[in-house]
Amino acid sequence: MSGMRTEDIKWFHSFELADGTKINGIKPYDVQLQEADAFFSEPLDGKSVLDIGSWDGFFSFEAERRGAARVVATDNFCWSGEGWGSKDGFDLIHTKLQSKVEAFDVDVNDLPASGLGQFDVVLFLGVFYHLKDPYAGLENAAKMCADHLVVETVTALPREKLPAMRLFAPAELGGDPTNFWAPNIPALELMLRTFGFSRIEALASPASPAHPLARKSMLTRSSQETVYRSIIHAWR
Numbered sequence: 001m002s003g004m005r006t007e008d009i010k011w012f013h014s015f016e017l018a019d020g021t022k023i024n025g026i027k028p029y030d031v032q033l034q035e036a037d038a039f040f041s042e043p044l045d046g047k048s049v050l051d052i053g054s055w056d057g058f059f060s061f062e063a064e065r066r067g068a069a070r071v072v073a074t075d076n077f078c079w080s081g082e083g084w085g086s087k088d089g090f091d092l093i094h095t096k097l098q099s100k101v102e103a104f105d106v107d108v109n110d111l112p113a114s115g116l117g118q119f120d121v122v123l124f125l126g127v128f129y130h131l132k133d134p135y136a137g138l139e140n141a142a143k144m145c146a147d148h149l150v151v152e153t154v155t156a157l158p159r160e161k162l163p164a165m166r167l168f169a170p171a172e173l174g175g176d177p178t179n180f181w182a183p184n185i186p187a188l189e190l191m192l193r194t195f196g197f198s199r200i201e202a203l204a205s206p207a208s209p210a211h212p213l214a215r216k217s218m219l220t221r222s223s224q225e226t227v228y229r230s231i232i233h234a235w236r
């Protein structure tokens with residue numbers, strides 16, 4: 001449990017709790033709510049949920065609030081690794097909500113051997129583009145999934161029909177040297193089919209209002225060069 005005060009924590013997620021606690025993290029609260037509606041497009045009642053790269057845990061706690069029977073939050077980079085984050089925010093919200101979300105500090109690539117088993121719903125949100133080997137990362141996330149995998153990621157190359165990924169120079173994307181790869185949608189579809197998913201749906205992310213999927217007719221050379229965020233639902 002965290003003995004930290006909210007003002008002593010560097011927050012990524014934002015929270016508005018019933019007890020009046022308001023936390024303004026890097027990710028805006030209204031975007032998180034819109035994302036949650038897009039991620040949790042199917043009822044969670046009775047389901048087991050794994051949130052890979054949970055950080056402050058907004059989507060883990062939201063899955064619990066929406067009726068999931070068991071929620072497991074995992075992280076490594078920002079809980080105990082090289083990232084600037086910590087687990088203090090997760091622990092503080094966990095205590096405030098009297099949450100039953102289970103937390104495990106484990107790297108995505110170590111999840112299949114972790115003994116946690118498979119989950120009905122696996123969330124792989126905002127992690128893909130941070131991995132040096134995102135193909136292996138997504139494959140390991142897929143191994144944890146019995147039914148429904150939700151991937152949220154930076155995507156690129158919207159005009160390219162061949163499966164392809166764009167590589168960024170250190171700190172080129174958002175000034176963050178931990179951003180490496182942005183795939184296009186055909187690359188995500190190919191990976192997910194290869195990993196055993198039979199139904200795949202790609203959506204524009206609410207975090208990218210000018211998303212090419214939402215505005216196909218307006219694709220220009222400059223929009224080809226930009227990056228945008230996408231949500232991919234995949235079912236076994």
Ligand SMILES: C[S@@+](CC[C@H](N)C(=O)[O-])C[C@H]1O[C@@H](n2cnc3c(N)ncnc32)[C@H](O)[C@@H]1O
Nearest residue numbers: 053054055075076077078107108125126127130
């Ligand atoms: C942009 S944040 C996304 C947080 C949250 N999932 C969301 O979508 O709002 C990226 C997350 O990926 C995590 N991450 C990066 N590399 C990881 C790895 N190898 N294993 C597990 N988590 C990792 C970071 O620690 C961080 O929590």
